[in-house]
Amino acid sequence: MNSKLKQIQKQIVESQIWKSIFRHGMPDDTRxxxxxxxxxxxxxxxxxxxxxxxxxxxxxxxxxxxxxxxxLVEAVTGILxxxxxxxxxxxxxxxxIALREHVPLGIMRELHRWGxxxxxxxxxxxxxxxxxTGSYKPPREFNWGIGVVLLVLTLLLSFTGYLLPWDQLAIxxxxxxxxxxxxxxxxxxxxxxxxxxxxxxxxxxxxxxxARFGLLAGRMISxxxxxxxxxxxxxxxxxxxSILMAIHFWRVRKDGGISGPM
Amino acid sequence: xxxxEELKPPQDSxxxxxSYHMVTRRGFVSWLTVGWGAFAGATAIMGAAxxxxxxxxxxxxxxxxxxxxxxxDFLEGVVDLRMQDKYGIWVVRGFDPATSxxxxxxxxxxxxxxxxxxxxxxxxAKFKCPCHGSGFYKTGINFExxxxxxxxxxxxxxxxxxxxxxxxxxxxxxEKGEWTxxxxxxxx
Numbered sequence: 001m002n003s004k005l006k007q008i009q010k011q012i013v014e015s016q017i018w019k020s021i022f023r024h025g026m027p028d029d030t031r032x033x034x035x036x037x038x039x040x041x042x043x044x045x046x047x048x049x050x051x052x053x054x055x056x057x058x059x060x061x062x063x064x065x066x067x068x069x070x071x072l073v074e075a076v077t078g079i080l081x082x083x084x085x086x087x088x089x090x091x092x093x094x095x096x097i098a099l100r101e102h103v104p105l106g107i108m109r110e111l112h113r114w115g116x117x118x119x120x121x122x123x124x125x126x127x128x129x130x131x132x133t134g135s136y137k138p139p140r141e142f143n144w145g146i147g148v149v150l151l152v153l154t155l156l157l158s159f160t161g162y163l164l165p166w167d168q169l170a171i172x173x174x175x176x177x178x179x180x181x182x183x184x185x186x187x188x189x190x191x192x193x194x195x196x197x198x199x200x201x202x203x204x205x206x207x208x209x210x211a212r213f214g215l216l217a218g219r220m221i222s223x224x225x226x227x228x229x230x231x232x233x234x235x236x237x238x239x240x241x242s243i244l245m246a247i248h249f250w251r252v253r254k255d256g257g258i259s260g261p262m
Numbered sequence: 263x264x265x266x267e268e269l270k271p272p273q274d275s276x277x278x279x280x281s282y283h284m285v286t287r288r289g290f291v292s293w294l295t296v297g298w299g300a301f302a303g304a305t306a307i308m309g310a311a312x313x314x315x316x317x318x319x320x321x322x323x324x325x326x327x328x329x330x331x332x333x334x335d336f337l338e339g340v341v342d343l344r345m346q347d348k349y350g351i352w353v354v355r356g357f358d359p360a361t362s363x364x365x366x367x368x369x370x371x372x373x374x375x376x377x378x379x380x381x382x383x384x385x386x387a388k389f390k391c392p393c394h395g396s397g398f399y400k401t402g403i404n405f406e407x408x409x410x411x412x413x414x415x416x417x418x419x420x421x422x423x424x425x426x427x428x429x430x431x432x433x434x435x436x437e438k439g440e441w442t443x444x445x446x447x448x449x450x
Binding site for chain 1: 316317318321323326350376377378393431
C-alpha cells in the first residue's frame with residue numbers, strides 16, 4: 001500500500017506538468033531551498049535567507065508584513081465590492097445600503113472599512129518600529145523614502161475611499177479635506193505665491209484651474225468628483241502602490257535583509 | 263607559389279571606408295543624445311497632455327456670473343436663502359453695520375474655517391456652521407467658534423436691465439478692508 005502511494009507520488013513529481021511548474025526538487029537541502037525562493041516570481045522579492053532577528057516578533061512587530069496582508073485584504077474585499085457599487089450620484093448611496101442589506105455577507109464593506117483603518121494604524125506602527133530600530137540608516141535610506149511615499153499613498157487611499165459612500169459625512173469630509181489643496185504653494189488659488197502668478201490683471205491660478213479643481217474635477221464636489229475619486233481609489237493609487245511595494249520588498253533584500261539588532 | 267606569398271591577405275579584402283555611410287563612435291553618441299532628447303521632449307509633451315486632460319473644458323456647474331432678480335425682489339432686513347443651493351450665496355438687503363451703508367450685499371456660503379455650509383438660524387439671527395460650530399452675524403462677521411475670519415462677499419452690481427448681477431469670480435474680504443470697495447455693496 002505504502003509503496004503504491006510512493007509510486008503515485010513518483011509519477012506525479014516526474015510528470016511533465018509538474019516539472020514544467022517546479023524547476024527544482026523537494027526543498028530538503030540548503031541549495032534547493034534557495035532555488036525555491038529564486039525561481040519564484042513572488043518569493044524572489046524576498047531575501048533568500050532571513051536572519052533570526054528578522055523573524056523575531058518582539059523586534060519587527062511584523063508590522064510591515066501585517067500592512068501587506070491588510071493591503072491584500074483590501075484588494076480582495078474591494079474587488080468584491082466593485083461588483084455591486086456604481087460610482088454615480090444616483091446609485092452610489094443606495095448601492096452602499098444594498099451592500100449591507102441586499103447582498104449576502106453584508107459584512108464585506110465593513111471588512112473593507114476595518115481593514116482600511118487597521119492598515120493606516122499598521123503603517124504608522126511599522127514606520128515607528130523602523131525609526132526606533134534605526135533601520136532607516138544607510139544603506140536603507142532609499143527604502144525609507146519609498147516607505148514615506150507608500151505611507152502617503154495609504155492615507156490617500158483612505159481619503160479617496162471616504163467619499164464613495166456619498167452620504168453627508170463623506171461629502172463634508174471631502175469638502176473639508178480638499179480645501180487643504182486650496183493652500184498648495186503656487187498651485188492652489190489661496191496658497192502662497194499663487195497671487196504672484198498673473199498676467200496683467202488676470203490671475204493664472206484661480207478657483208477654476210488650481211490643484212483643488214483638478215482633484216474635484218470642478219469648483220465644488222459633484223458627480224465628476226465621485227467618479228474621479230473612484231478611479232483614484234480602485235485603479236490609480238493601488239497600481240502605483242503595488243509597484244512601489246515590489247520595489248520596497250526588493251530593496252529590503254538588496255539592502256541586506258531585515259535589519260537586526262547590533 | 264611561395265608560402266609567404268600565400269599568407270598575405272588578398273588585395274580585394276581591404277576594407278574601403280565609406281565616410282558617408284560610416285557611423286563613427288562620436289557620431290553615434292551625438293545621435294544618441296538627439297534621440298534621448300527627442301524622447302524626453304515627447305515624454306514631456308505627453309505628460310503635459312495627460313495633465314491637461316484632467317481639466318475639462320465644460321463644467322456642469324452653475325455659472326460664476328449670473329442675475330438674481332430685481333432689487334425689490336429682496337425684502338428689507340431678510341437673509342434670502344433661495345440662492346443657497348444653486349449658486350452658493352446668501353443675499354441680504356438692509357442696513358449693513360459693517361460698512362454703514364444701506365442696500366444689498368452677497369455672502370459666500372462657505373465657512374471660513376474648513377469650508378462647510380453654515381445654516382441661517384432666524385431666531386438667533388446668526389449663521390451657524392454644523393461642522394465645528396463657527397458662528398457669523400448677518401453681516402458675515404465671525405463671532406464664535408474656530409472660524410478665523412468673516413465670510414467672503416461677492417461682487418454685486420446692477421445690470422443694464424435693472425436686475426441684480428452677482429459675480430462669484432470677484433470676492434471681497436473684510437480683513438483686507440475690501441468690503442468698502444464700490445462693487446462689494448449695492449446701494450439701493
